[in-house]
Amino acid sequence: MTETPDSVTEAPETPNSEVDCLCPLGGVMDLLSRRYAMQLVCVVGAIGPARYGDVEAAFDGVSSSTLSARLDELVEAGILAREQYAEIPPRVEYELTDTGEELRDHLSPLIRWAEELDEGTISRTQE
């Protein structure tokens, strides 16, 4: 992905020694940078065992392909757990894994803060 010639990926000469906050780009942060990803974690965590339909309804306007992709990525990342019940009306429930819980614990305040900030930015000259 990035460049890894042969030198260390660390900072050969860091401008400041404290700037190591950027993960290698390709990890969890990349997943979270996808659309709805963060909200998805938060939503599933809020609902609890969330069915596909519930999540879809919560987002009100996300295409199934996108939502499906996002769910799949999060499941594969070990953030969500998918349980499929082989019943006649097929039921699938997503819920946060232990890792996902931790993540949600970090995301919740962030999203909340973002919402608050967002409310105060309505009268902003956007263009």
Added chain:
Amino acid sequence: MTETPDSVTEAPETPNSEVDCLCPLGGVMDLLSRRYAMQLVCVVGAIGPARYGDVEAAFDGVSSSTLSARLDELVEAGILAREQYAEIPPRVEYELTDTGEELRDHLSPLIRWAEELDEGTISRTQE
């Protein structure tokens, strides 16, 4: 920037009453979902008054256009403050606003957590 045709992007009716964790999509969370956005906030906060070159160096592999766009968006969102000194070697410094500080306060633990998680996922079979 995003999409603002003329229709409402809001949700007139909330599907579930307990699921309100999803901000209206188009606010700060959307900005943060762009590439490098979160890391950028964290980096600038870590460096302090960060020059463009510093940030660029910190990311090691980001095109100037992308970085510039990201910086611009964050500035316009009131998260970063840009100070331009009209000196002969042009110097521009970015730093977190008060809002940005708050944001970084939320992002730091998240990114840190992500890094830790990322380290344990190296042996993943990714195509």
Added chain:
DNA sequence: CAGAATCCATTCGGATACTG
């Protein structure tokens, strides 16, 4: 119901110039 598959429009992001 839950999603996979397909197709397509949009956008993003990267590389490469080129300025003040």
Added chain:
DNA sequence: CAGTATCCGAATGGATTCTG
């Protein structure tokens, strides 16, 4: 140094359709 402008490939995200 600090960007902007442009071009283009790749990826994303959306709508639709179909299936178990």
